[in-house]
Amino acid sequence: MPELPEVETVVKAINKSIKSRQINKFKIINSKLRWTISSYIPSKTKDNYIKTIYRRGKYIIFKLDIGYLIIHLGMTGIIKFINDKDLPYEKHDHFDIEFKDGYILRYNDVRKFGSVHYCKNIDNQFLVKKLGCEPLDDTFDKFYLKRVCQKKEIPIKNLIMNQTIVTGIGNIYACEALFISEIKPHKKSKSLTLDNCEKLVNAIKFVLKKSIRDGGTTLKDFKSLDGKPGYFKQKLLVYGKQLCGCGNEIKILKIGGRSSFYCNKCQK
Numbered sequence: 001m002p003e004l005p006e007v008e009t010v011v012k013a014i015n016k017s018i019k020s021r022q023i024n025k026f027k028i029i030n031s032k033l034r035w036t037i038s039s040y041i042p043s044k045t046k047d048n049y050i051k052t053i054y055r056r057g058k059y060i061i062f063k064l065d066i067g068y069l070i071i072h073l074g075m076t077g078i079i080k081f082i083n084d085k086d087l088p089y090e091k092h093d094h095f096d097i098e099f100k101d102g103y104i105l106r107y108n109d110v111r112k113f114g115s116v117h118y119c120k121n122i123d124n125q126f127l128v129k130k131l132g133c134e135p136l137d138d139t140f141d142k143f144y145l146k147r148v149c150q151k152k153e154i155p156i157k158n159l160i161m162n163q164t165i166v167t168g169i170g171n172i173y174a175c176e177a178l179f180i181s182e183i184k185p186h187k188k189s190k191s192l193t194l195d196n197c198e199k200l201v202n203a204i205k206f207v208l209k210k211s212i213r214d215g216g217t218t219l220k221d222f223k224s225l226d227g228k229p230g231y232f233k234q235k236l237l238v239y240g241k242q243l244c245g246c247g248n249e250i251k252i253l254k255i256g257g258r259s260s261f262y263c264n265k266c267q268k
């Protein structure tokens, strides 16, 4: 599943690729996504200029003259960059954003968990307004984490993956950050010390920044904009591993339905 670093990479690639910033038309090819694509998006976006393209959590947001387009890649969403209008559609193509110069961003999603929405005011948008703080912002610090951990019995891994608390940390990065900060994924949130929180916050920022630099992890079903088969594969420390650097066998525990990789010896 594309996580925050992959989405950041996609945003950077779109920003680099799109020359004309004026939308010629938004074309719905197959409206069946996690939410059916609203039939009014084409008329709302026609001839609009894109002012900025940015990431919020795992959402790609196009700020237009009037309103916003919000795209989520779901599990298997990819955005293809096309400069041939007549290129035939492929299976699982869902919509086109066509620009005045003829270039097209084409959204393809095999498993259809992605989405696209239009809204006038981003602060009231039902998906975006629920998002917690950005993990790479200064507001996400040890004090914030300690405050939200207090009184919470849930495993720390579930807490940092809760999008309403801090947004954009998926399973892989949660495992990696907990490993680096030497905290067991099932440790109760309320038992984290301020020192634990500081280590964890730093580890989360570290793994996300490193992954953004590397262009995101390589995951099957995920292609970069230029059609290359996936991103540069970064070195993971614990996720998907069998042996820890200390020689111990990596354990796998289901937490919140997700596989959590950890070392019983290195993580307390």
Ligand SMILES: [Zn+2]
Binding pocket: 244, 245, 246, 247, 248, 263, 264, 265, 266, 267
């Ligand atoms: Zn170990």
